[in-house]
Amino acid sequence: MSDNDPLLTESGEELIPPEGGARRRRRRRLPGCVAALVALAVLVVLFYVGVTKGVELVRDQFADPADYPGPGQGKVVYTVEEGDTVADMGRGLKSAGVVASVQAFLNAASAEPGASSIQVGAYQFQKEMPAADALDVLLDPANILKNTVTIPEGLRVEDIVAILAKETDFNRARFERVLDDPRALGLPDYADGNPEGYLFPSTYDFGPKAKPQEMLAAMVDRWEQAASEANLEAAAERLGYTPHELMTVASLIEAEAARQEDRGKVARVIYNRLEGEETNGLLQIDATVNYATENDLGAVPTTEDLEVDSPYNTYQNPGLPPGPIEAPGDAAIQAAANPTDGGWFYYVTVNLRTGETKFAESYDEFLTYKNELREYCENESQGAC
Structure with missing residues (x-):
């Protein structure tokens, strides 16, 4: 081999001598035409993807949004939450499988003025409903799913x-x-x-x-x-009681006053008896004794009941009982906070059928009304007293 002959590796590659006399392998380079073809292929792919996406976007913009033909099937419950927009509802209904697309729901809602005042609550739908039908469900408050429970005034927790x-x-x-x-x-x-x-x-x-x-x-x-x-806390401070004591008074009013026009007067009797020397602070309210003995709050206590050892026995313990004896309503709370002006210390319901109640400032006047009640019981109540 002459000095001009190239040095070859075992695989036939030429060793090119670097500076300083050492030799290194010569790297093979990709032919220029091949590189150009690869770049062109990449551009073609990108162009195809771009055109495809563009066509889909244009189609979505101008084509009708997906919508189910109906009538639907099965059952699904969706809840409209406080603050939900129409778009929120559309997304929620699509996620629940009710409507086929959010846009179909938005299109239906845009033509309905009432869509802006849909009420919060749970509604029952079918799956795969037409968007307009789903909107109709939401527009009718009667479709709100609810369990209606009525709690009357004057009940105990139990x-x-x-x-x-x-x-x-x-x-x-x-x-x-x-x-x-x-x-x-x-x-x-x-x-x-x-x-x-x-x-x-x-x-x-x-x-x-x-x-x-x-x-x-x-x-x-x-x-x-x-x-x-009722401005309960302010009223309690004005009257010289705690809010809890006013709630206790309200519960007594609820138990004792049969008619709306008597509530404020009953409230005044309670405050007068609590604060008056004539009664030594004894309320002497039957309903509190019944609470202590677990009788019906409207029952007439027996002599034995009136002697029960309980802080709720207002015949023996001056002042208010420890807390409310039943649930008062709006009118009773308002009356406790705003008692009628008057000097009454007693009241008697003289007609159990109508609830007519008379108020007395003196014990003698009270006895007169008691006799009136006795006559009613003897002549008109048919043994209801």
């Missing part, structure tokens, strides 16, 4: 729980477990953890997913509304 257990899918134990943790209810601090009197009597529409904690908390929320409307 009676309220009995109604809830009867009218819902939960047993008494479920409600009682919630009541054992009063912090979950949102009771005011001055209730001292006792819900008696703070589960507000009203008609409630509970959603299909409502649990006992939500139901009871809703009743406390409704009580807070009533207390706010």
Whole structure:
């Protein structure tokens, strides 16, 4: 081999000598035409993808959005939440399988002025409904799924729980477990953890997913509304009592006043008796004794009942009982906060059929009304007294 002959590797590659006399392998390079072909192929692919996506975008813009022909099948419940927009509803319904596309729902809603005032709540749909039909479901508040429960005024907690257990899918134990943790209810601090009197009597529409904690908390929320409307805390300070004491007074008014026009007067009698020397602070209200003895609140206590050893026995213990004895409504809370002016210390319901009640400032006047009640019982009540 001469000095001019190239050095070859075992595989036949030429070794090119670097500076300094050392030799290195010569790298093979991709022919220019091949590289150009690869670049061209990449451009073709990118162009195809771009054109395809563009065509799809144009088609989506100008073609009718996907919509189910209907009528639908099966059942699905979707809930409209507070603050949901029409677009939120469309997305939720599409996700639930009710409508085929959000745009179809938006198109239906754009033609309906009422779509802007759809009410919060749970609605039942079929799957694969036409978007317009799904909108019609939401536009009718009668379609809101709810469990309507009415709690009358004047019930104790145990009676309220009995109604809830009867009218819902939960047993008494479920409600009682919630009541054992009063912090979950949102009771005011001055209730001292006792819900008696703070589960507000009203008609409630509970959603299909409502649990006992939500139901009871809703009743406390409704009580807070009533207390706010009556300015309960300000009224308590003005009258010289605590808010809890005013709630106790309200419960006594609920138990004692048969007619709306008498509530403010009954409130005044209670305050007069609490503060007057004539009565030594004794309220002598039958309903409190019945609460202590677990009798019906409207029962007539026996002599033995009147001697029961209980802080709720207002025949023997001066002042208010420890807390409410039942759930007062709006009118009773308002009356407790705004008693009628007057000097009465007594009242007697002289007609049990109409609820007519007379108020007296003196004991002698009170006895006169008692005799009137006795005559009513003898002549008109047919033994109801």
